[in-house]
Amino acid sequence: MRILAMDSSAVSASCALLEDEKLIGEQYLNVGLTHSQTLMQLVEHLLAAAHVKPAQVDGFAVNSGPGSFTGIRIGVAAVKGMAFAQGKPCVGISTLESMAYLFEGFDGVVCGAMDARCQQVYQALFEVRNGQVIRLCEDRALTIAELTAELKCLGKQVLLTGDGAHVCEKAFAEQGIPFRLAPLHLRYQRAYGVARAAQQAFAQGKGVDASALLPSYLRLPQAQRELKRRQAAGK
Template sequence: MKILALETSAKSVSVAVTEDGVLLAQSYQNRGLTHSVTLMPLLDAMLQSAGLTLDDIGLVAVTHGPGSFTGLRIGVSAAKGLAWAKGLPCCGVSTLAAMAYGIGDFNGLIVGAMDARRQQVYNALFKAENGRIIRLCDDRAVSCEYVAQELRDAYPSENDILIVGDGAELLYKHLQAFGIPCRMASPLHRYQSAAGAALAAEALAAQGRLCSAQELQPVYLRLSQAERERLAKGLPLTAE
């Protein structure tokens, strides 16, 4: 089955098609342009250059969070529209899991770290073992100190710790301060990519963890700035 994946959770935007774990096509752009403007032309150009159409696709996947609220909404909305148009199932993929699956040939502990601002990172831990990616905790928004303490206390014997994500440099400094042996993934593999999302979706599909276009929703992990301001004023999260 060919899987079409979209990735719009941060500054870059990418699209990819995989089949049985093999990357057939991918297009990536990181020029700071608006995702709502670049996503669909990028997708159309990739499909055309690969000699594919949406009729060849069996599943639409998208990183549904964590990440930029606006970026996630754009990606999820596009995935829903594509799936609805062709009657295809969907797969919402954790952005952190997608980065773990995008690493490739590696055995050890993968630490996802996306800059969540307010001195926090979006984080999850994964064990890469002989081509398998094993999730060790749920996605969460935590401080770098929290991650460092957890790695020190819960995984003291790990000697190959790889950090991925746009928060890698920030977290790396904290782990170094705690004396934790670690390294950052190379820039080519450190950031979000649709190829990783497609590989993660393939694993989820094998477990039957798919959804309809109607059910697909972003996963933000925490409230938006506007929602936090409404709560601070004692107002409901949604206007009546």
């Protein structure tokens, strides 16, 4: 199966083309430009370089959240558009799960953490065993203190990855959490991980029509949270 995967859930943008177990190509850019400027350019360059037409793609995948609200919307819209135009299935992948798929050669617990601001992280735990990625908990938004307390009870060394690693690192060290940082070139989400997770999702029959693909934010945008807070205060 030939899968075109995209990620625009944080600062970087990337796309990858995977055919069965073979990575055909990947484009990655981390320059601070908006994803509306970069994502589809990366896709166009990748397909042109691989001599693959959109119609030759069997399925499309995207990190559908958690992450940047704007970035997720752009990525989901891009995949919905391409999947609809080609009449092909698509799948939304948890950003945190796609990050764990970058460590298929690792045996142990992967702690994916994305910076959610205000001393919070979007977080999930996965165990990687013999090349298999096993989810240990659902995606959630936690304070760093809550995550630290949970990992202290876990009592295992974890591989800390994601753009939230830098906000967790000090707290983990202070509380004696056994951890090591993922290497920089694997620490941030990449479309290759999306494609690998999508392979499993398609094999399990989780592909959907473009109209059914939706973002997964985990929590409301800041503006809506503020509105709810003001409404509650006014009661």
